[in-house]
Amino acid sequence: MASTLINVPKHARRGDVIEIRALTSHIMEPGYRRTAAGEIVPRDIITSFSCRYNGSEIFRADLFPAISANPYLSFFTTASESGTFTFEWIGDNGLSQTASAAITVE
Amino acid sequence: MPADHQSTRRSFLKAAGNAALAGAVCRVTLQPADATPAMLNSAIRNLVGEAPLRTGRVKLDIPPLVENGNSVPMTVSVTSPINADNYVRSIHVFNEKNPQPYVGAFHLGPAAGRAQVATRIRLADSQKVVAIAQMSDGSFWSASVDVVVTLAACTEEL
Numbered sequence: 001m002a003s004t005l006i007n008v009p010k011h012a013r014r015g016d017v018i019e020i021r022a023l024t025s026h027i028m029e030p031g032y033r034r035t036a037a038g039e040i041v042p043r044d045i046i047t048s049f050s051c052r053y054n055g056s057e058i059f060r061a062d063l064f065p066a067i068s069a070n071p072y073l074s075f076f077t078t079a080s081e082s083g084t085f086t087f088e089w090i091g092d093n094g095l096s097q098t099a100s101a102a103i104t105v106e
Numbered sequence: 107m108p109a110d111h112q113s114t115r116r117s118f119l120k121a122a123g124n125a126a127l128a129g130a131v132c133r134v135t136l137q138p139a140d141a142t143p144a145m146l147n148s149a150i151r152n153l154v155g156e157a158p159l160r161t162g163r164v165k166l167d168i169p170p171l172v173e174n175g176n177s178v179p180m181t182v183s184v185t186s187p188i189n190a191d192n193y194v195r196s197i198h199v200f201n202e203k204n205p206q207p208y209v210g211a212f213h214l215g216p217a218a219g220r221a222q223v224a225t226r227i228r229l230a231d232s233q234k235v236v237a238i239a240q241m242s243d244g245s246f247w248s249a250s251v252d253v254v255v256t257l258a259a260c261t262e263e264l
Contacts, residue, residue, distance in 0.1 A: 017219035030228070032205045053217065061223075062211040066204050068177040068226040068259075075212070078219035 006087060008101040012079035020051065020059075021074045022087055024097070030065030046071055046091035054083035079105045146236070149200055149207035153238065154246045164197075164249040166237040175229040175259035182212075184221035184239040184247070194221035195240045202233040209235070216242075228259035 007021040024046070031043025043065065050060040059075045086100045150159070167181040184194045193216040199209040212223045221239070229235070236250040 030205070056217075058215060058217045060213040061225075062208075062213075064206055064208045064210055066201060066206065066209040066228045068228055072224075072226050074181075074222075074224035075214070075218070076220035076222055077217055080217070 004087070004089075004097070004099045006085075006099050006101045008085055008103055009079075010102070011104050011106065014079060014081075014105050016079045017076055018079050018103075019074060019076055020085065021072070022049070022051070022099075023070060023072045024089055025070050026089075026091070026095075028065070028067060028069040028071060032065065044092045046089050046095065048088075048090040049073060050088050051075070051077075052086045052088075053077060054081065079103065081105055143202055145207045146200055146202050146234075150236065150238065153198055153240075157244065157246055159238065159246045159248055161248055163247040164237050164239045166235065166249040166251050168235055168251050168253055170251065170253060172229060172253055172255045174257045175231075175255040176257070177226045178229055178253070178255075179224070180227050180235070181222065181224040182237045182239075182249075186221050186239075186241060188216065188218055188221060190216050191242070193218065193242045195242050197221070197223055198238045198240070199227070200236045200238070201227075201229065202235075203231040204229065204233075229253060229255045230258045231255060 003025050005023040009018050012018050026046050027044060028046065029041055029044040031040065033041045035041060045065055046063050048062055051058055058077045061073060063071060082103060082105045084100050084102050086098060088098050090096050163185045165183045168178060172178050182197050182199065184197065186194050194214050196214060197212045200207050201209055209227050210225065214221055232254045234250050234252050236248060238246055238248045240246055
């Protein structure tokens with residue numbers, strides 16, 4: 001299974017704007033490349049990424065074949081309370097994977 | 107080192123710089139006025155509808171010269187207050203000459219803290235990249251950058 005790398009600060013003060021970075025290993029086959037024999041390589045990409053902060057969605061991305069292999073995303077949120085961020089990747093061929101990270105807000 | 111050496115080198119660099127600049131100007135003027143392919147325009151129209159699309163408030167950070175189109179770092183940031191009443195709803199990125207006009211759509215909200223997203227994209231050719239932000243009041247703002255790509259992505263043979 002694909003591995004993921006999440007970067008969320010462990011501690012933050014209430015009201016701080018924090019950066020969240022998420023990287024997952026995935027080929028992101030665009031579906032436009034051909035083999036030497038001329039056959040099209042079928043598309044295999046991650047189509048959707050979402051991030052929830054204590055259950056409520058703070059960021060969502062629709063991804064297309066023009067996103068590079070091993071999709072990397074960086075975005076921001078305001079630290080409001082301690083809790084967990086849950087991340088979800090959904091893609092072709094039934095791909096669905098999740099990850100989570102905890103944050104302590106003082 | 108003698109002073110005249112220095113000045114020769116300097117004048118040479120200046121001349122080379124001017125030549126490069128002239129080349130860039132030529133490239134721009136040689137492009138036809140309707141360089142924007144229809145697919146890009148219709149994708150943007152699908153998003154924006156009949157609303158006016160204004161230039162500004164959006165900053166698209168992408169290198170103007172890219173060696174490898176398979177992985178191009180890109181950052182989009184939007185100048186906007188972010189609170190419950192006034193925020194950036196979404197950021198959309200389009201391109202001109204990839205097989206598909208859409209690159210990505212990023213949905214933010216009042217909890218975003220800062221309206222900025224970064225990712226890495228593929229570019230199949232030298233082309234224009236357009237970023238469009240939709241604000242919570244329904245207005246659309248855009249920015250575009252012309253990118254020169256030396257090694258194309260997406261369509262190469264395996």
